[in-house]
Amino acid sequence: MHDDSPGTELTGGNMAPVVKVGDTVRRTTGPWTPAVHALLRSYAAAGIAEAPRVLGIDGAGREVLTYLDGTMLTDLPAAQAWSRPLLVAAGSLLRRLHDASVPLVDLDLAWRAPSHPPVEVICHNDVAPYNLVVRAHRLAGIIDVDMASPGSRVWDLAYLAYRLVPWVEDADGYEPSRDGERGARLAELVASYGLDAAPDEVRRVAAARLDELAEFTDQRAAETGRTDFLAHAAMYRRDAARLRASNPRT
Structure with a gap:
């Protein structure tokens, strides 16, 4: 039986409130929840330790996921946040997430976000520093899978590149002389994923x-x-x- 207390609201989200109760995360469910849980279970079956585990639904009707302890990539000092090892780790993790999702592509599941053909995998749709957890200087987790939907591999990879190459305007603390030029970072990210793009x-x-x-x-x-x-x-x-x-x- 799950503790149904209100919990402590976690900051950073722009959708429904997310709360922490003990060592779990709770959030509002919707028609997309069975699909998201199927995706998270596919990650677990593939042995991807960086993804939350599904623990069920609590008495308040909220989904219950494991809490991934660590520091968000956005909260690290710039020299760490833009490090090449974390860039490479993010590309590699995205590839593992995508590969684990392939069995769900042909299933009739209700996703929250639209599909983006050509459908090859289930995209996370928001793989970005604010959803990446770091622990002991290593990439240790990815969160907020609610907006996942079918799409192409490059759809997810391109947004990760936007955030980590970086092409985003507010790339605070990024220094090409220290962190690598954007062209080199893009090549390294694409190579770490293993995509011919x-x-x-x-x-x-x-x-x-x-x-x-x-x-x-x-x-x-x-x-x-x-x-x-x-x-x-x-x-x-x-x-x-x-x-x-x-x-x-x-």
């Missing part, structure tokens, strides 16, 4: 991903009244425009 293709998909993200963030601003979402959406559009301007194929 040209740099201009990754940039093209990242720009398309940002177009969709900007629209979604504008909708969230309208639903919540949060003006900071409008600023985020504007940044995504500026970043998409820069990616297209630097890409000879778009």
Whole structure:
């Protein structure tokens, strides 16, 4: 039987509130929850220790997941946050997540987010520093799987590149002289994933991903009244425009 106490709200999320109860995480369920739990169980079956484990549903109707202890990548000092070993580890982890998800691709499951053809895997759709957990200087976890949906491998990889290469405008603390030039970081990330994707293709998909993200963030601003979402959406559009301007194929 699970402890159904309200728990302590965790910061950083922009969707439904997430709370910590003991060594578990609780969040609101929805029609997408069975699909997300199937995905998390596929990670567990593949031995991916970095993903939360599903513990069930509590008496308040919230899903119960294991809590992954550590520090979010966004909270590390810049020299650690932009380190090449963590970049490589993120690409490698994404590949393992995708490979573990393949058996779910042809199942009739209700996902929260839309599909992004060509469907090859189940995308996390938000693999980014604010969802990556570091412990003892090693990548130790990935969280917030609720927005997962079927899509292409490069759809997820391109967004990770946007955040870690980085192409994002607010890449606080990133120093090319210390952390590596963007071209080299992109090559290293793609190699760590093991995908035969040209740099201009990754940039093209990242720009398309940002177009969709900007629209979604504008909708969230309208639903919540949060003006900071409008600023985020504007940044995504500026970043998409820069990616297209630097890409000879778009």
